[in-house]
Amino acid sequence: MPAIVLLILLLLLPAAASAQVYKCKGKSGETAYSEHPCDAGAQPMKLREERPATPPPPMEPAIQETSPLRESDTAPAPAAELDRTAERECIANATASIYGPSNDRVATFQQQMAMLNEQLANAPDAQRSQALRARMANLRQAIGREHAHAHEQVNAARRRCVDQHRAMP
Template identity: 45%
Template structure:
């Protein structure tokens, strides 16, 4: 599968209100292939999920009201911040844990 097809697939999946059907199929050599056309008899389209619920609960509304005035961030900004924090923890977490372990060992040796 070439990179352009993958990018088109991602855009189709993320496009709001997209009404195209997507089918997940097995290719000739066993690879996964996504198609707009049914793969064979009895093929059913994939169920695509939205990133957001159709309506907002009272708790989500109160959280939004509390966060926006203090942080001045949109949904996209909050999602980006959360993603960045998660990646930083994934990347730097093991290094920080190792640093703490070394510092404890040095403190033990200093005693």
């Protein structure tokens, strides 16, 4: 009997592990993601259960047994196609290496904003409220600067990738 209960609990575990995610807009327009609804009308976001399938590897040309192997059957992909693939990979790597840490910093700022917002709700006096609002304004500016800086870096990295891979003969 305990084995059946354990089996049922194990089968229910993946359902319990999946969390709802809510997308929230702050008063100053910043976007935050939370496990908890932002307001009474908040709807959970629809998340993909699985990662999208990776495209299959390119098919190699079929070699017919009755005909001899021709040079065109084993010819490499055109150089322009290889350059585009390398360019896309370069851009994807640069984007991930820039936006990943930037998003982590923004998430830290958003956590600080949430804590300050809680403190603001319980602020004992107007002076404390004003100080908390000033700190929150500074964090909103820092988030804006972080986003702008990350976008500048990604755009510069894209230009470098394009220049690097299109300049190749």
